[in-house]
Amino acid sequence: MTAELSLPANHVTIEQVDEPGTYTLTATAELPKGEFLLECRLDAGTTGDGDTLETYARFGGPATVQPHDERVTLSFPEEYYVIAGVSHPSSVSDDTIRVPGTPAGLATALTHSSVAHHTTGPARSHPALRDQPPMVEAGSSVHVPESVRERTPESDIEFVLPDRLDALFVAAPLAYYLGADVSVESGVDPTLAISSSGTEHRFPALPEFQQHCADTLRKTFFLDCLVRDVDVESPASKAELLSRLSLHPDRLRAATPAERLDRYLDVPDGLVWPSLPDWHLSTYAMPEPEHVPCLPYLLDSLSLVYLPKASKLEETELLDRTLDDAYRAPTDSVRSVNVLVPELQAGRVHAWLAPGTSLDTFKLTPNAYRNRNRYSRTEDDSLEVSVVLNDGEMSEERTKAAEIYRDRAADLPINLSVHESLTTNDLRSVFAEPNDFVHYIGHCEESGLCCADGNLSLETLEESKTRTFFLNACGSYHEGLTLVEKGSVAGAVTLTKVLDRHAAKVGTAFARLLMHGFEIERAMQLARRRILMGKDYAVVGDGTYSLLPVGDPGVIWLDREDDTFELAYEVLAASTYGESYSTPFDDTTRLHGKSSQGVLDGDELVELLEATSLPVIYENEFHWSDELAAKL
Numbered sequence: 340m341t342a343e344l345s346l347p348a349n350h351v352t353i354e355q356v357d358e359p360g361t362y363t364l365t366a367t368a369e370l371p372k373g374e375f376l377l378e379c380r381l382d383a384g385t386t387g388d389g390d391t392l393e394t395y396a397r398f399g400g401p402a403t404v405q406p407h408d409e410r411v412t413l414s415f416p417e418e419y420y421v422i423a424g425v426s427h428p429s430s431v432s433d434d435t436i437r438v439p440g441t442p443a444g445l446a447t448a449l450t451h452s453s454v455a456h457h458t459t460g461p462a463r464s465h466p467a468l469r470d471q472p473p474m475v476e477a478g479s480s481v482h483v484p485e486s487v488r489e490r491t492p493e494s495d496i497e498f499v500l501p502d503r504l505d506a507l508f509v510a511a512p513l514a515y516y517l518g519a520d521v522s523v524e525s526g527v528d529p530t531l532a533i534s535s536s537g538t539e540h541r542f543p544a545l546p547e548f549q550q551h552c553a554d555t556l557r558k559t560f561f562l563d564c565l566v567r568d569v570d571v572e573s574p575a576s577k578a579e580l581l582s583r584l585s586l587h588p589d590r591l592r593a594a595t596p597a598e599r600l601d602r603y604l605d606v607p608d609g610l611v612w613p614s615l616p617d618w619h620l621s622t623y624a625m626p627e628p629e630h631v632p633c634l635p636y637l638l639d640s641l642s643l644v645y646l647p648k649a650s651k652l653e654e655t656e657l658l659d660r661t662l663d664d665a666y667r668a669p670t671d672s673v674r675s676v677n678v679l680v681p682e683l684q685a686g687r688v689h690a691w692l693a694p695g696t697s698l699d700t701f702k703l704t705p706n707a708y709r710n711r712n713r714y715s716r717t718e719d720d721s722l723e724v725s726v727v728l729n730d731g732e733m734s735e736e737r738t739k740a741a742e743i744y745r746d747r748a749a750d751l752p753i754n755l756s757v758h759e760s761l762t763t764n765d766l767r768s769v770f771a772e773p774n775d776f777v778h779y780i781g782h783c784e785e786s787g788l789c790c791a792d793g794n795l796s797l798e799t800l801e802e803s804k805t806r807t808f809f810l811n812a813c814g815s816y817h818e819g820l821t822l823v824e825k826g827s828v829a830g831a832v833t834l835t836k837v838l839d840r841h842a843a844k845v846g847t848a849f850a851r852l853l854m855h856g857f858e859i860e861r862a863m864q865l866a867r868r869r870i871l872m873g874k875d876y877a878v879v880g881d882g883t884y885s886l887l888p889v890g891d892p893g894v895i896w897l898d899r900e901d902d903t904f905e906l907a908y909e910v911l912a913a914s915t916y917g918e919s920y921s922t923p924f925d926d927t928t929r930l931h932g933k934s935s936q937g938v939l940d941g942d943e944l945v946e947l948l949e950a951t952s953l954p955v956i957y958e959n960e961f962h963w964s965d966e967l968a969a970k971l
Contacts, residue, residue: 370402624692778850856887907936
C-alpha cells in the first residue's frame with residue numbers, strides 16, 4: 340500500500356483497462372476514477388548492462404502520473420494498493436532446465452518451476468506476481484542452472500507421485516502453484532505431505548486423481564484470491580464469504596505456504612464450491628516426453644491438465660447438408676478431417692495436445708509455443724493486417740472485415756493491406772512476409788488454397804512469418820495446421836464445407852472480436868454463435884493467444900423477463916485469470932471467471948449498450964452491443 344511510487348522509465352504508456360486504446364505519456368497526466376495499467380520501459384544502454392528493463396503497475400484512479408529524469412512518479416490522494424511487476428529479458432534464455440524425459444526428470448523440473456513466483460504469499464494468485472516458469476528441454480542428464488536453484492523457494496510441501504509420466508502431467512499445475520518439492524516412487528498413491536505438521540493428503544489413483552487434483556488447485560487458488568490484499572473483490576461480498584468460511588486474512592497472509600495449505604484443506608468443499616469462479620482453461624495432454632517442453636507454458640497460464648479421452652464422431656451425428664451449391668467450396672472435394680468427441684472437464688476453453696482433432700477444443704502443438712517466442716512487439720509497433728479476397732463472389736466479407744480493421748486503426752496503429760485474386764506466388768509471399776494477421780477469404784481444395792493460377796499448398800512455404808490468421812475457406816484445417824508448423828502461432832480454420840453466407844457472418848464477427856482484444860479461441864467460440872453450423876469452425880495453434888491485448892474483454896449475457904432484462908457480465912482470459920474487473924453497470928468488482936448479475940429496464944439497458952462496445956448474447960443469439968441497442 341502506497342501513496343506514491345517511482346519507477347525507472349524513458350518511455351511510458353498508459354492503458355485504461357476497461358476502455359480500448361493505449362496512450363504514450365509525455366507530460367503530467369491526471370487520471371480519473373478507473374482501472375489503469377502503466378507500462379514503463381528503460382531502453383538498452385541506460386540499464387547499465389545493454390538490456391531493456393520493463394516495469395508494470397496496475398492501479399485504480401484517481402491518480403497523478405508525472406514523467407521526469409528517466410523516471411515516472413505515480414501518486415494518489417491517499418494510500419492505495421498497487422500491483423507492480425518487472426520484466427528483464429536477459430534472464431529468459433539462461434533459465435532453461437534440461438532433464439531426461441522420465442518421471443524423475445520431470446519431477447525435478449516441476450520442483451524448480453515455482454522460481455517463477457514473485458511471492459510465496461497468497462498474492463501469487465495474481466498473474467502479475469507470477470512469471471513464466473523456466474523452459475524445459477530434453478537432456479541426457481539433469482541440468483538446473485545455478486540461478487534457478489538459488490531462486491527456488493524452500494518448500495515444506497512435498498508432493499509424492501507414482502513413477503509415471505501421466506501422473507506427473509496431471510499433477511504439474513498443482514505442484515507448480517503450491518511450490519511443492521516433487522518426487523516419484525513406484526506404486527505409491529499421489530500424496531501431498533506437509534512435513535512441519537505431519538499432515539498428509541492422500542489422493543486416489545488415476546483416473547480419479549485427475550479430478551481431485553484439479554479440485555484442490557481450484558480451491559487453493561480461489562482461497563488465496565480471497566485472503567490476498569491486492570486487486571480484490573468488492574469488500575462486502577468478500578467479507579461475507581470469508582466469515583462463512585471462518586478464514587482470517589491477516590493470519591493467512593502471514594502464514595507459510597504449508598500452513599495456508601493445511602488450513603485450506605480443512606475448509607469443507609461444500610462451502611467453497613458454490614462460490615468458485617469458472618476455470619479458464621483445461622488442456623488434454625498425451626503424457627509423452629515430446630510434450631514436456633509445453634508444460635512451462637501451460638503452467639504459466641495455470642491450465643488444468645487432464646489425460647485425453649475421446650470417441651469417434653459418427654456420421655449419423657452430423658447434420659444432413661443438402662445445399663451443396665451454396666457452400667463455400669468449388670466442385671472439387673475438400674480435405675476431410677476425422678473428428679473426435681472429447682470428454683471435457685472443468686474449463687471455459689479447452690486445448691487438445693494429443694493425436695487427432697476434437698470438437699470444442701483448439702488443436703495445440705509444441706511448435707505453437709515455440710513460435711510464440713519469435714514474435715514481440717511494443718505499443719508503438721504497427722499491426723500489419725492483410726485481407727486476401729480470392730473469389731469475387733465473397734466480396735461482402737472482404738468489405739465488412741476491412742471496415743472493421745480501418746475503424747480500429749483510428750485508435751490503434753494498424754497498417755491494412757487488401758489483396759484480390761492473388762496468384763500462388765503472390766499468396767505465398769503474403770504468408771512468408773511479416774504479417775500480424777492474415778484474413779484469407781476464398782476456397783480451399785485438397786491440393787491447397789485456391790488462387791488465380793491454381794492452388795497453393797502451404798507445405799511449399801519454407802517459413803511462415805504470419806503471426807495469426809483466419810483461413811475462411813472450406814476444409815482449411817490442414818492448411819492452417821501447416822502454417823503453425825511453419826512458424827505461425829495460431830489461427831482459425833474450418834473442418835469441412837461451410838455456407839458462403841455463414842462464413843461471411845463468422846468472418847466479420849471474428850475480425851471484430853479479435854480487434855477488441857479477445858483471445859483467438861474465445862473469439863471463435865463467440866463468432867460461431869452467429870450460425871447454426873458453428874461446429875464447422877475450429878482453432879489451431881495456441882488458442883489462448885491474443886493478437887491485440889486490450890483491457891479486459893468482456894461478454895454480456897442477456898435475457899428478457901417481461902419489461903426488464905436480466906444481465907450477466909463476465910471477463911475470462913487465460914492471461915489475466917486471477918485478476919479482478921470492474922462491472923460496466925455498477926461500482927463492484929469481481930474475479931475473472933465470476934459473472935456480475937444485474938436487472939435493468941429497457942432505457943437503462945439501451946444506455947449501457949450505447950456506452951460500450953461489447954459482444955452480447957441475447958436469448959442465445961450473438962449481437963454487438965451498439966447493433967442490439969438500435970433494435971431494442
